Amino acid sequence: MPLPFLTADRAFDEAVDDQALPFDDRDRWRRPYRPGPWRVSAAAILLLLASYVLFAAVIITVAGTLAAGAVCFGLALCIIAGALRLLRMGTWVSGRGLRKVSFLATRTTPWEQVASARTVQQPVRWLGLPRTLQGQALVLERKGRASEAVLPLMTSHDADFLARPDAFDRATDTVEAWAAEYTR
Template identity: 50%
Template sequence: MPLPFLTADRDGAATDVATGTAVSPPREAPEDMYESRHLRWRRPYHPGPLRVGGTAVVLLLAACVLFSGVIIALAGSLPGAGICVAVAALLITIAFRLVRTGIWVGPKGLRQLSLLSGTTLSWADVAGVRTVQQPVRLLGLPRTVQGQVLVVERTQGKALPALVSDQGADFLGRPRAFAETALAVEDEVAEFKG
């Protein structure tokens, strides 16, 4: 049986189980790709390895709590199992919010999501996005170090709190990736506003 995910021809080709032949998926027209890209919220950068690793650890902890809940339920204590399921659901929600933290762009505006809250600005309310050198929190902890942040400025009122920095979970130890992301976000804002 061919295993396309182990070979070099894994670029989207699927294998027909009955015949064993490669079947390529239908390709989208360039216009369709452009439309689908600009009709939904998307993050113009990938989450960093520390963010993904932290999320994986939280999900692993949730799996352990769920497994404990199953053992407690088999032992006959349903209220204890219910508490374990509730804690696991809370951990899964935290993991989901943790991986979605950052700046998102879409056809309606710019969205900045943190762990507990989010702010959405329409494109008319966004004056611009720029990189600023200032003291920032190291991995979101109380300790501050000198670093760069991506600041979203409003047309009226003060700028949004800095959420994406070169000392955060997405870009710690990767200054080049932060610079490329800052340019990508600025380009996205200019494209959607223009």
């Protein structure tokens, strides 16, 4: 079964420098990078845990009560949904705007509200944990909201780009190209 949200479109990797937006269908939401090994590893471990919980649900249903097995089965479904949501997290672009998908919420900003998207040096969170260190972040500045705190769309030390500086540079360049194209 293909999982389109797991891999980035090949066109992002194969695009030449003079063609930053290599798509005919620009209204489709796309992630301009592949999920990083930290994110994929965490999702794989969660799916492995879900398989054990599903196996336990079968054993509990056969040996015990149906209600306890159903609770176990529901827990496994929650773990699977969490793993899939973890894989879906990141920054997505389309002709309609810029989308930041986090674990519990999704925030979409139309291109009409975007003033700029740029890479800055700033303290960033390491793998989303409270520990901060100096790194790079792609920040989105919205029109008419200069006093609003600017949250980074992606950082050089998150689960997708830790120890992958070239992938971070390619992804930020692509998002900045989309922003430059649509905020003229």
